[in-house]
Amino acid sequence: xxxxxxxxxxxxxxxxxxxxxxxxxxxxxxxxxxxxxxxxxxxxxxxxxxxxxxxxxxxxxxxxxxxxxxxxxxxxxxxxxxxxxxxxxxxxxxxxxxxxxxxxxxxxxxxxxxxxxxxxxxxxxxxxxxxxxxxxxxxxxxxxxxxxxxxxxxxxxxxxxxxxxxxxxxxxxxxxxxxxxxxxxxxxxxxxxxxxxxxxxxxxxxxxxxxxxxxxxxxxxxxxxxxxxxxxxxxxxxxxxxxxxxxxxxxxxxxxxxxxxxxxxxxxxxxx
Amino acid sequence: xxxxxxxxxxxxxxxxxxxxxxxxxxxxxxxxxxxxxxxxxxxxxxxxxxxxxxxxxxxxxxxxxxxxxxxxxxxxxxxxxxxxxxxxxxxxxxxxxxxxxxxxxxxxxxxxxxxxxxxxxxxxxxxxxxxxxxxxxxxxxxxxxxxxxxxxxxxxxxxxxxxxxxxxxxxxxxxxxxxxxxxxxxxxxxxxxxxxxxxxxxxxxxxxxxxxxxxxxxxxxxxxxxxxxxxxxxxxxxxxxxxxxxxxxxxxxxxxxxxxxxxxxxxxxxxxxxxxxxxxxxxxxxxxxxxxxxxxxxxxxxxxxxxxxxxxxxxxxxxxxxxxxxxxxxxxxxxxxxxxxxxxxx
Numbered sequence: 001x002x003x004x005x006x007x008x009x010x011x012x013x014x015x016x017x018x019x020x021x022x023x024x025x026x027x028x029x030x031x032x033x034x035x036x037x038x039x040x041x042x043x044x045x046x047x048x049x050x051x052x053x054x055x056x057x058x059x060x061x062x063x064x065x066x067x068x069x070x071x072x073x074x075x076x077x078x079x080x081x082x083x084x085x086x087x088x089x090x091x092x093x094x095x096x097x098x099x100x101x102x103x104x105x106x107x108x109x110x111x112x113x114x115x116x117x118x119x120x121x122x123x124x125x126x127x128x129x130x131x132x133x134x135x136x137x138x139x140x141x142x143x144x145x146x147x148x149x150x151x152x153x154x155x156x157x158x159x160x161x162x163x164x165x166x167x168x169x170x171x172x173x174x175x176x177x178x179x180x181x182x183x184x185x186x187x188x189x190x191x192x193x194x195x196x197x198x199x200x201x202x203x204x205x206x207x208x209x210x211x212x213x214x215x216x217x218x219x220x221x222x223x224x225x226x227x228x229x230x231x232x233x234x235x236x237x238x239x240x241x242x243x244x245x246x247x248x249x250x251x252x253x254x255x256x257x258x259x260x261x262x263x264x265x266x267x268x269x270x271x272x
Numbered sequence: 273x274x275x276x277x278x279x280x281x282x283x284x285x286x287x288x289x290x291x292x293x294x295x296x297x298x299x300x301x302x303x304x305x306x307x308x309x310x311x312x313x314x315x316x317x318x319x320x321x322x323x324x325x326x327x328x329x330x331x332x333x334x335x336x337x338x339x340x341x342x343x344x345x346x347x348x349x350x351x352x353x354x355x356x357x358x359x360x361x362x363x364x365x366x367x368x369x370x371x372x373x374x375x376x377x378x379x380x381x382x383x384x385x386x387x388x389x390x391x392x393x394x395x396x397x398x399x400x401x402x403x404x405x406x407x408x409x410x411x412x413x414x415x416x417x418x419x420x421x422x423x424x425x426x427x428x429x430x431x432x433x434x435x436x437x438x439x440x441x442x443x444x445x446x447x448x449x450x451x452x453x454x455x456x457x458x459x460x461x462x463x464x465x466x467x468x469x470x471x472x473x474x475x476x477x478x479x480x481x482x483x484x485x486x487x488x489x490x491x492x493x494x495x496x497x498x499x500x501x502x503x504x505x506x507x508x509x510x511x512x513x514x515x516x517x518x519x520x521x522x523x524x525x526x527x528x529x530x531x532x533x534x535x536x537x538x539x540x541x542x543x544x545x546x547x548x549x550x551x552x553x554x555x556x557x558x559x560x561x562x563x564x565x566x567x568x569x570x571x572x573x574x575x576x577x578x579x580x581x582x583x584x585x586x587x588x589x590x591x592x593x594x595x596x597x598x599x600x601x602x603x604x605x606x607x608x609x610x611x612x613x614x615x616x617x618x
Contacts, residue, residue, distance in 0.1 A: 172361035174348045176375040190365045
């Protein structure tokens, strides 16, 4: 009877996993391995593959690092606020997650593009508008644009950990002779490092596989793996097994990053 | 006030911004080796007082002295108070010995020395052999001992304990009460313990500080606090009390709702309002009428606790609570003349 109840409760999760992950991945895998390993060989041999891999790694490292640093700082601030103000600000910070990447990309072009408002203001401040305007369409610029949906994810992931952190520990450390910096580094940081690592991995996985904002900002001109895959599917459209192989590689990379994040998360659980 | 008191507050006042709560003009001192227990109802300013001594809050006016030094403007870390927090505030990612050695670590003491001194402290609090465990693997009482060892390992100028026993079960609380007293005496350190538990206060303290609405009501030994409370608030907060209003009807006689009571000399003029305190355990059930201060009584409520009973009785036009080990019914009560105390009427 108990087993039956457990199976009933697990059924929706199993269904979601099957419909939205296992079946699509299986279908892609069948296509990728239809010719043995040859489709992977062709994917690696694509002229843009290695530059795209490098671009994706650069984008992922930059966007995830910046988003994690900013997100943790924001979450630290929010965790110290009274509950009402924290809830309101959390809502505002999470709002960008509801916007379409297309709208955000358009907003960034209007704000930070060649004729953007912020670009013009920076021009008045002595910066070269041509350089600033161009930067948005590079991997680093894309990392900046991607932060709009990555920072809220970091904040949402870290905030409960920081809110629940027993601040009496910091007070205790200080009373025992630690400086504020020592208390943060030796007492708080080791305890929140694992969730911060998990949040980093989560946003790294998200940005590694994301293409919407990039596509809207720069079309397929920028070399990153998701845009390379998009090109294979929608433009050239002749080598679907190679596209499937590339899709599997991206999925594997994202899954590996997420697994690392889960490992970080489990390290945190062990202290509790 | 003596100059060598380890903790001294002079006219300490603090009000929380935007509120009325705080502490107001509080002065007392704690001598080396003395354990002072601060009690009072929730929100009376007990923990605020501790935070002001520790430096987590800054006084609006008044001075704080530790070990003879004026530390009113000093930071938390430079005050060197060992604090035991209500939640223990142990560092869950550090082993027990690392927790205990943490104050030595931030003072740059070498690793081998840290280990040696942490081990010695753990031995003193009865946790020899627990050093390598994580705090989560310890019971509440054991965690409390670790917190105590950590607070003492760096030889602080004062030991501050914020409701240290409130998270423990009743049996462990009694054991830890004795342990805290033993260790505190062994270390000969000036200590302030915050609690709302009157039993804890009376059984642990060398002296008790009673706070009400941020103001100091009485500082005295536990026995004085119980036997000679400063006012009706202290009388009813510390122990159970019968507070009875009456009218002076002679030099040693008072008319009350219970009837006419023979009392010690009270000095109030005839017709003046007086307030009496009768501790429940001082009122005696007797078998028959007759004699001084003997009244007919009828049981209204009877709570049985095994060793004793807490009984509320109707007497004359009023009521009275008694604590007694007597079994069976009660028809008469005697109020010994020397059991009657007078309290301020305001």
